[in-house]
Amino acid sequence: DAGVTQSPTHLIKTRGQHVTLRCSPISGHKSVSWYQQVLGQGPQFIFQYYEKEERGRGNFPDRFSARQFPNYSSELNVNALLLGDSALYLCASSLIWTSGRRSVVTNEQFFGPGTRLTVL
Amino acid sequence: SQKIEQNSEALNIQEGKTATLTCNYTNYSPAYLQWYRQDPGRGPVFLLLIRENEKEKRKERLKVTFDTTLKQSLFHITASQPADSATYLCALSFSGGYNKLIFGAGTRLAVHP
Numbered sequence: 001d002a003g004v005t006q007s008p009t010h011l012i013k014t015r016g017q018h019v020t021l022r023c024s025p026i027s028g029h030k031s032v033s034w035y036q037q038v039l040g041q042g043p044q045f046i047f048q049y050y051e052k053e054e055r056g057r058g059n060f061p062d063r064f065s066a067r068q069f070p071n072y073s074s075e076l077n078v079n080a081l082l083l084g085d086s087a088l089y090l091c092a093s094s095l096i097w098t099s100g101r102r103s104v105v106t107n108e109q110f111f112g113p114g115t116r117l118t119v120l
Numbered sequence: 121s122q123k124i125e126q127n128s129e130a131l132n133i134q135e136g137k138t139a140t141l142t143c144n145y146t147n148y149s150p151a152y153l154q155w156y157r158q159d160p161g162r163g164p165v166f167l168l169l170i171r172e173n174e175k176e177k178r179k180e181r182l183k184v185t186f187d188t189t190l191k192q193s194l195f196h197i198t199a200s201q202p203a204d205s206a207t208y209l210c211a212l213s214f215s216g217g218y219n220k221l222i223f224g225a226g227t228r229l230a231v232h233p
Contacts (some may be wrong), residue, residue, distance in 0.1 A: 033220070042209050042223030043122075043164065056220045090163050094219055107152050108217050109130070111163030 002026070004093050018079040019065035021115045023106050025057030031055075031107065032074040034066055037092040043090055048055045049074055050096055081119045088114040122147040124224040126210060132230045134165075138198040141227045145209030146191060148222070150212035153186050153193045158207045158226065167208075200231045 005024045013019050025032050031050035035043035045058040049068035063079045072093075078085055092109035124145045131138050143153070145206040151172050152160070156164035170177045177184045183196040197204050207228045211221040 031219070035221075035223075038204050040225065042211075043221070045220045045222070047194075048220060058220070070121075088161075107154065107169055107213050109219065109221065110166065111156075114163050116161075117208045 003004035004091055004110050006089075006091050006112040006115050008115060009113065010118075011068065012120060013081050014120050015081055017081050018077065019081060019117060021076045021078075021089050021091075021117070023074045023076070023091030023093075023112060025074075025091075026110055028095065029110070030072050030096045032068055032072065032095040033092045033094070033110075034074070036060075036077045037088040037114070039087075039091055046076070047104060062098045079115075083119050086117060086119045088116050090114045122222075124148070124210065124222060126208075126224040127227045128225065130228040132232065133200055135231055137200055137233050139200050139204070139229055139231070141154050141195040141208050141229065142196070142212075143193040143205055145212060148191075149214075150222075151215040152213045153184075154211045154213060154221065155182075155193075155195050156209045156211060156223075158209055160207075161166055168217075169215060172206065178223060197229075200214055200229075202231045202233055203211060205229055205231050 007022045033048040034046040037043040046060050047066045048056040052068045066076045068074045091112045094109050154169045155167045156166045166232040168184045170184045181198045185194045207226040209223050211223045
């Protein structure tokens, strides 16, 4: 079974450009989260999506946006890139289980290998 | 302010010994505490989850404790091996339907033969 896949693996951009990063979750996983990891720090939560809707957003500017597609894959877009956006961008997928009308995302997250973004 | 603190210095231990890593947090009330392993250039890999009403959890050579009064978790690797060398991240998560993780900065563990 394939794990979480992300593309591209590496990317170099210049300030002011925009970038689109892609993520495919594990088959059967309907929740996708995005994290930014700067060198020497832990990952920082950017977004969570499930059932194609944004369910959570971290403390990131509006230059960051994301969406989830009907097949549960996801894109992260960053506009007007700054030098400080250079980081490893991680995508994580999780299962969702339902109890009655309530959907709960399981806590265990499966991370992809990340996209290394360098902004010059 | 809200903080998660892990040993910032690398932990160097001899093969066969027990490694103990610490995670302290302030001004959070997590429902769960998780530990992940991260190798250089790779994404984190889930190891263990412990709930707020659990004191201890074990999985093979791994053991996690969770003290909500002290706001601390300890992560132990017994009979450590050079292959255990990696960065270990603790992460808090909360009840409420979605599973946003708040990570510490991680502790780098080096196990020497």
